[in-house]
Amino acid sequence: MGKTYRIKDIAEMSGVSTGTVDRILHNRGKVSEEAQKKVEKVLKEIDYHPNLIARSLALKKNYHFITLIPSFAKGEYWDKLCEGIDKAEQEMFSYNVEVERMCFNQYDKGSFDELIPRIEKADCQGVVIATQFRESVVKLTSRLDQLQIPYVLIDAFIENTNCVAYYGTNSYDSGYIAGRLLYEQINPTENIAIFRFIRKGEMQVTQVMKREEGFRNYLTEKDYDGRIYSVQLHADEPEKNIQVLDAFLKEHPEVSAGIIFNSRAHLLGKYFQAKGEKFRLIGYDVIDSNITCLNNGNITHLIAQRPEVQGFNCIRALFRHLVLKEKVEQINYMPIDILIKENIKYYNNYI
CATH class of the missing domain: 3.40.50.2300 (Response regulator)
Incomplete structure (x- = not known):
């Protein structure tokens, strides 16, 4: 087990006050850019992670995420992506994370639009959006911005949105x-x-x-x-x-x-x-x-494009953003894997 670092230890290593470290770790109050960089450098060096269980139990807060993806049959592409979502939900169960699935017909834009009012009224803390229909997605993300609900995009990146992260290929x-x-x-x-x-x-x-x-x-x-x-x-x-x-x-x-x-x-x-x-x-x-x-x-x-990994990471990104208060890289391109008859048997989507 690695060393446990106190706020006092991080402050001494960073050359800043304990109050500054506390504000950065808990994302409250303003600090100078120089102090922010010093503390973040130390946190990276010591691979710092907060005590998640203690934080979760202390807050007694539930996290309700919604995934908006196409409906699917077993074995299809979106089924593979949901396997990654399921695994992420299982791993984060102890932190009161629950994922609700909303599905639309990927061949009917209207079925996507019909779900937007439901999401607006839902008591959720984060949304994952498959970006099939650009115009509809922009409408939804604009509304989520107004409601201050963070969201992650998958399938294709859409410029000029305030997404926490995107996972998928270029x-x-x-x-x-x-x-x-x-x-x-x-x-x-x-x-x-x-x-x-x-x-x-x-x-x-x-x-x-x-x-x-x-x-x-x-x-x-x-x-x-x-x-x-x-x-x-x-x-x-x-x-x-x-x-x-x-x-x-x-x-x-x-x-x-x-x-x-x-x-x-x-x-x-x-x-x-x-x-x-x-x-x-x-x-x-x-x-x-x-x-x-x-x-x-x-x-x-x-x-x-490793859909299982995409599914896992999109839920993980919301978790890191909301619970860990970590900065998440916005654009996360997946590898573009080229498969032929001779190498397909070696292919594996590691999560």
């Missing part, structure tokens, strides 16, 4: 990398396809838009001279999707490479396998159905 760079992965499999004049799942109101999500921007920019920089076709699919109409894909391939038999910027690559992989088509497909996210397609050769690359 969506633009992720798409840029995807552009390189596909470009290296084709010739510069070969036609390709971008597959999209249509959302109600035909709105694209923030993350997908950024990924596609990066993807297209990479190809532009490489003087790609082929044509990019957009293939619109339907979120919950598998039979209609088969008709759409059949018609597209009949009209454009030369297209044998493409990308989808979300976790539904397995639906396309299974389609091409059933048709006996050799199609070079890039997708996102390490979920079981995508892994199967990767191993079968129906997906050439998966780009992953």
